[in-house]
Structures are given as structure tokens and as C-alpha cells.
Amino acid sequence: MNNELLINSLTIDWSKVSRESYLRDIPAIKGLTYLEFSSPVTCFVGENGTGKSTLLEAMAISFGFNPEGGTENYLFSTHDSHSELYKAVRLSKGTKRPKHGFFLRSESYYNVATYDEYYNHEPTLHIKSHGEAFLTIAEDDFVPYGLYFLDEPESALSPQSQLAFLYEIYKNAEAGAQFFIATHSPILLGIPNSELLGFDDGEIHKCRYEDTSQYQVMELFINHREQVLRHILDESDK
Numbered sequence: 001m002n003n004e005l006l007i008n009s010l011t012i013d014w015s016k017v018s019r020e021s022y023l024r025d026i027p028a029i030k031g032l033t034y035l036e037f038s039s040p041v042t043c044f045v046g047e048n049g050t051g052k053s054t055l056l057e058a059m060a061i062s063f064g065f066n067p068e069g070g071t072e073n074y075l076f077s078t079h080d081s082h083s084e085l086y087k088a089v090r091l092s093k094g095t096k097r098p099k100h101g102f103f104l105r106s107e108s109y110y111n112v113a114t115y116d117e118y119y120n121h122e123p124t125l126h127i128k129s130h131g132e133a134f135l136t137i138a139e140d141d142f143v144p145y146g147l148y149f150l151d152e153p154e155s156a157l158s159p160q161s162q163l164a165f166l167y168e169i170y171k172n173a174e175a176g177a178q179f180f181i182a183t184h185s186p187i188l189l190g191i192p193n194s195e196l197l198g199f200d201d202g203e204i205h206k207c208r209y210e211d212t213s214q215y216q217v218m219e220l221f222i223n224h225r226e227q228v229l230r231h232i233l234d235e236s237d238k
Helices: 052-063 106-120 130-141 159-174 213-223 225-237
Strands: 007-012 034-036 041-045 089-093 100-105 146-151 178-182 195-198
Touching: 007 052, 041 052, 041 159, 052 089, 052 100, 052 146, 052 178, 100 130, 130 159, 159 178, 213 225
Parallel strands: 041 178, 041 195, 100 146, 146 178
Antiparallel strands: 007 034, 007 089
16 A cells, blocks of 8 residues: 555644543543554444544544535534544644545435535435445545545445445555544455554554454354354343
8 A cells, every 4th residue: 555644643632622521531532642543544443432433523623624524625514513622633644635535424424415416516425325325425536645534434335335335445545545434344444454443442552353343243143143143142031
């Protein structure tokens, strides 16, 4: 992969976060002041509530993306749900400026699709299924030297579509694009040469693909499905 990164690192100035903020109670984030990136594809991995999407969102907004998603040109607001962390995040940028970018949030996709029609003056994403629309974004918006923040993009994608999505990410990362992805998908976590940052265990740390719970649970279920189901169902009957 291309080693010239568009975003090299981030710092967090906690003096810009209120004392009462819930952000100070998220173990993986509350002690974070500096984080360095080493790959064009960085995946945030961990259980629900560990802060993956919170940090990704703050990075995207800090860079200049609309809080609800879209390109840097999307300027709309339907409901402010983002945290104040973006005010404290500072991104260290590389020498090249991104040629394009996109912030993809699964929960606000409908709003982005609606405003996409407004900006482009024609129906585009709304006439497609959720998964087809996500692939369209990958095919049309992912370009070399683009910058992308993707929050759980697998939510709309079948396993086969996730592989197609993976290809678009890898192809453009090879050509200079940079991706930050919060995901639970064992498929997307398998992007070659990506850096995996775990949010479990109270601090952000690098981890191997095989050490992620996402891979381990899926591998266990596929190879020992009957035993896993028996254990789960027996426990639920007690």
C-alpha cells in the first residue's frame, strides 16, 4: 500500500471537554491524548459501547465533514447527536491534501440520501436498496488520495457485497486514499495490510486479525455451529 498518509496522527485536548461529559467515562477514550496511524486503512474494532464510533465521528467532524455524513460539501442538520469530542480532536495532516472524501454513517444514511438528491438534482441513492446504495458510494466516491470515515458500513451489506466493498477500499488505498473504519465485520477486518486498533480492555491497542473477538466468534460458530447453538440454547432454558 501507499505509505504517504493523509492523516498521520491525532491529539486530544481534554481541557476542551466538559468535566461532566460522558466521554470521560469511556475507558478506551478517557486516557487518550495521542494516537499515531501507520497504514492507509485503519480499522477500529471492539464491542458495542467501547467508543469506536465516537472517536471516528469526532475525527470526521474535526476534519470538516458534516456531522450526519456525506462529503465536505454537505451542509445540513436534522438532529444533533454527535458528542463534543470533535472540539478537542486535532488531526496531524500529511503533505498532500485529499482530492475527495466521504463520511458514511449507517444511522443517518437516509438523510444523506435525501440531500444527495437535492445537491445532484436527480434521484440517486433512494432508488437503490440500502446495500446497493452503499456500494454505489464506494464505486462513485472512493478515489485515489481520497479520505474516508466509515462507521459500520457492513450493516447494509451482504457477505458477498462486503467483499466487493473490501475491493474498492483496497484498490483506492493502494492508490493513495486513506480509510478509517469502525466495524464488526470479520470480512472488512481482513483487508490486507490494514492496521487494527482494538478498543476493548480499557485502552486503544494494536491487535492481530486472529485475536479479534469478531474473527474468533465467527470462526467458532462456523466450525462448531451445533455445539455453540446447543450451549446458547441450553443456557437460555435455565
